[in-house]
Amino acid sequence: MAQDLRSYLDLIRRNKPEDLLAISREVDPAYEITAIAAKFDQEAKRRPILLFEKVRGSKFPVLTNLHASRARLALAMGVEPQEMQRAYLRAMEKPIPPKIVSKAPVKDVILTGDRVNLLDLPQIVHHERDAGPYLTAAISFAKEPTADTWNCAYNRLMIKGRNTTSIHLTLAKHLWEFYRIAEARGEALPVAFAIGAHPAIALGCLAIGSIDEDERAIMGGLLGEPLELVRCETSELLVPAHAEMVLEAEILPHERTPEGPFGEFTGYSLGERQRQVVRVRAITHRRDAIFQDISVGHLDHMMLSTTPIEANIYRAVRAMVPSVKAVRVPAPFTCYVAIEQRAPGQGKNAILAVLGADLYMKRVVVVDHDVDIFTDRAVNWAIATRCQPDRDITIVTNARGSDLDPSTKEDGYTAKWGVDATAKPSLEAYTPRHRIPKEVWQRLNLKDFLP
Numbered sequence: 245m246a247q248d249l250r251s252y253l254d255l256i257r258r259n260k261p262e263d264l265l266a267i268s269r270e271v272d273p274a275y276e277i278t279a280i281a282a283k284f285d286q287e288a289k290r291r292p293i294l295l296f297e298k299v300r301g302s303k304f305p306v307l308t309n310l311h312a313s314r315a316r317l318a319l320a321m322g323v324e325p326q327e328m329q330r331a332y333l334r335a336m337e338k339p340i341p342p343k344i345v346s347k348a349p350v351k352d353v354i355l356t357g358d359r360v361n362l363l364d365l366p367q368i369v370h371h372e373r374d375a376g377p378y379l380t381a382a383i384s385f386a387k388e389p390t391a392d393t394w395n396c397a398y399n400r401l402m403i404k405g406r407n408t409t410s411i412h413l414t415l416a417k418h419l420w421e422f423y424r425i426a427e428a429r430g431e432a433l434p435v436a437f438a439i440g441a442h443p444a445i446a447l448g449c450l451a452i453g454s455i456d457e458d459e460r461a462i463m464g465g466l467l468g469e470p471l472e473l474v475r476c477e478t479s480e481l482l483v484p485a486h487a488e489m490v491l492e493a494e495i496l497p498h499e500r501t502p503e504g505p506f507g508e509f510t511g512y513s514l515g516e517r518q519r520q521v522v523r524v525r526a527i528t529h530r531r532d533a534i535f536q537d538i539s540v541g542h543l544d545h546m547m548l549s550t551t552p553i554e555a556n557i558y559r560a561v562r563a564m565v566p567s568v569k570a571v572r573v574p575a576p577f578t579c580y581v582a583i584e585q586r587a588p589g590q591g592k593n594a595i596l597a598v599l600g601a602d603l604y605m606k607r608v609v610v611v612d613h614d615v616d617i618f619t620d621r622a623v624n625w626a627i628a629t630r631c632q633p634d635r636d637i638t639i640v641t642n643a644r645g646s647d648l649d650p651s652t653k654e655d656g657y658t659a660k661w662g663v664d665a666t667a668k669p670s671l672e673a674y675t676p677r678h679r680i681p682k683e684v685w686q687r688l689n690l691k692d693f694l695p
């Protein structure tokens with residue numbers, strides 16, 4: 245499979261031409277890019293990939309909304325939409341290590357020293373109240389300073405000057421841990437950011453698991469071939485050879501800068517906080533590079549992130565409850581799980597598995613397999629009719645969750661809860677559901693009753 249963004253766009257042009265909309269009219273990077281993506285979704289009920297050819301103040305075209313469709317994400321993995329979770333789990337179980345290459349299109353243009361200027365990039369402001377222009381599609385590539393452990397993640401970067409950004413490192417996650425190790429040694433942490441990537445790379449980057457799991461190999465698993473990496477100009481780091489653009493940088497030790505407010509996936513514009521400082525040492529890019537943006541907090545963002553989260557939660561619950569049937573993340577910090585309960589207590593075990601597997605998860609609802617977790621009304625029905633709150637709600641206090649959850653006391657120090665809405669003692673022994681006799685249902689034909 246070709247592993248660059250533009251081959252994927254060619255695939256879309258061939259398979260789903262209506263899914264890619266090139267816009268030649270000039271747009272203002274302040275609010276208009278996000279606004280047009282959101283208006284297409286809300287007013288036209290369409291979620292095309294948007295390619296803005298002319299963006300005021302920059303020579304780079306901007307691509308956004310790529311991930312706002314499940315069918316497009318499935319196409320990136322080479323499967324049908326209903327096979328996505330299985331395909332993602334397969335990539336986690338059978339990762340393919342990356343390989344190093346020497347020739348790379350991302351090195352067409354190499355800018356170092358005074359030629360580095362982040363202000364030449366599209367200065368995209370997404371929402372009202374945002375503190376400034378943000379890079380939202382930057383995938384970080386970093387190495388643990390004392391070990392051969394690698395990490396990839398999405399990290400939002402706020403442009404602060406020609407060669408400076410702030411970075412939001414999610415508290416207690418892997419890049420934050422790497423940075424803590426470097427900072428304790430008084431060193432900067434080298435990090436490189438790829439912008440403009442094949443969506444299989446975007447999906448692999450969001451894999452959730454142990455710090456030892458190499459997202460680059462999961463990207464390979466999703467691509468079906470080793471991810472091709474090339475060495476950076478200013479560090480030993482390795483970055484995708486076929487990316488549109490790479491920022492080579494380091495996160496400085498013992499320096500902090502105001503970051504935010506910024507409108508996020510939570511649906512809130514969380515306020516300013518002190519965060520780490522990134523110094524950019526080189527920018528490399530393709531000659532006619534496409535600058536990628538993620539319409540943060542909209543479907544482009546939500547669809548991309550839930551697929552890897554759901555796959556990991558499914559994996560974790562299955563390790564505890566082998567008869568798990570389905571997992572869904574319908575809202576921030578929320579997870580629904582359907583299980584075929586074989587023995588009392590498995591509902592609660594599923595809750596424990598979810599809370600143990602994902603830092604962000606705060607609310608887990610477990611139901612029996614006869615409940616369709618893709619219909620919120622059905623989940624509500626199960627909570628209402630199969631749950632006794634004093635018996636079936638579990639609250640875990642003083643745990644770590646998302647530092648973007650505005651309800652937490654301080655930066656993600658939070659309580660978590662699970663609702664066991666399975667029938668007790670068992671579905672078989674429970675009050676039966678009302679039902680129309682099968683024979684009657686099959687005998688009647690609506691045609692006979694229409695005028």
Ligand code: MN
Pocket residue numbers: 394395396418453454455457459
């Ligand atoms: Mn990781």
